[in-house]
Amino acid sequence: MKHFILTALAVMSTAVGSLHAQDLDNDAVNPDLYTAHNKGKFYISWGGNRAKYSKSDITFTGEGHEFTLHDVPAHDKPKGWHIDYLNPTRMTIPQTNLRVGYFLTDKYNISVGVDHMKYVMYQDRAVDLTGTYPNMGSYDESLPNGQVNLTEKFLTFEHTDGLNYISADINRVDDISKLFTINNTDAIQVNTTYGVGGGVLYPKTNAQLLSMDRHDNFHISGFGVSAKAGLNVTFFKHFYVQVEAKGGYIDMNKIHVTEDDSWMAKQHFFFVELPIVFGTIFRF
Numbered sequence: 001m002k003h004f005i006l007t008a009l010a011v012m013s014t015a016v017g018s019l020h021a022q023d024l025d026n027d028a029v030n031p032d033l034y035t036a037h038n039k040g041k042f043y044i045s046w047g048g049n050r051a052k053y054s055k056s057d058i059t060f061t062g063e064g065h066e067f068t069l070h071d072v073p074a075h076d077k078p079k080g081w082h083i084d085y086l087n088p089t090r091m092t093i094p095q096t097n098l099r100v101g102y103f104l105t106d107k108y109n110i111s112v113g114v115d116h117m118k119y120v121m122y123q124d125r126a127v128d129l130t131g132t133y134p135n136m137g138s139y140d141e142s143l144p145n146g147q148v149n150l151t152e153k154f155l156t157f158e159h160t161d162g163l164n165y166i167s168a169d170i171n172r173v174d175d176i177s178k179l180f181t182i183n184n185t186d187a188i189q190v191n192t193t194y195g196v197g198g199g200v201l202y203p204k205t206n207a208q209l210l211s212m213d214r215h216d217n218f219h220i221s222g223f224g225v226s227a228k229a230g231l232n233v234t235f236f237k238h239f240y241v242q243v244e245a246k247g248g249y250i251d252m253n254k255i256h257v258t259e260d261d262s263w264m265a266k267q268h269f270f271f272v273e274l275p276i277v278f279g280t281i282f283r284f
Helices: 002-021
Strands: 042-053 056-062 065-072 096-103 108-121 126-132 147-149 155-175 188-201 205-209 222-235 239-256 264-282
Touching (some): 042 108, 042 239
Antiparallel strands (some): 056 065, 056 264, 065 126, 096 108, 108 155, 155 188, 188 222
């Protein structure tokens, strides 16, 4: 997963460099067009995502015990195309992306937003274990050779409401409409966009460990950094659809897993996210 992310980001950087080498700054665009200049514009977007995660070591500590589950696999929890994306009372059920931004110059903008991903540990998988915990072997988990089975009685572990990555980004946008022989960019405009960012993780971790009371509360658990590249198509000056490829690193060093605050967990992993968002861009 780590090598895949690094390779993907390298390809993105190469593509962006190629565009600059071709001098695609849209010099021939009519300066009177609304889309000719972005400085001072605001934008807001909303959409959904799919995500993949690298395996991670999850360490649990509490009450004089400490143990680590090694190379734990996890998956996202997609909703698919669904009305819940538009239902204000159910918007946190799907995996969603919300972002608000402002253009400092024609090409550079800053933004803040939340990537509402979902992270679900696979159940009934055999993983290596080191360390000790209370009542070892009494949760239908014991396997030979120092392994355990991730039974529901032993552990359920999800960031499903969700793996909330709240970040601030700096982004660059380049108009490449003339590659498609588009002259009136107020009707349709094609842009590349890419950026970097960082922020905090504010998950609602749904976990049950060793049959103790379930924990399911929002809390700040760590930090993340990310990079992205995407394609933006803007229609009639003010409306756009944007597809991105995003990769990053998440370090969660303070995860609440039971109602007893003496029990904590920590993990770190890489992620790849593919958001599709719809937005509007405007000036006040």
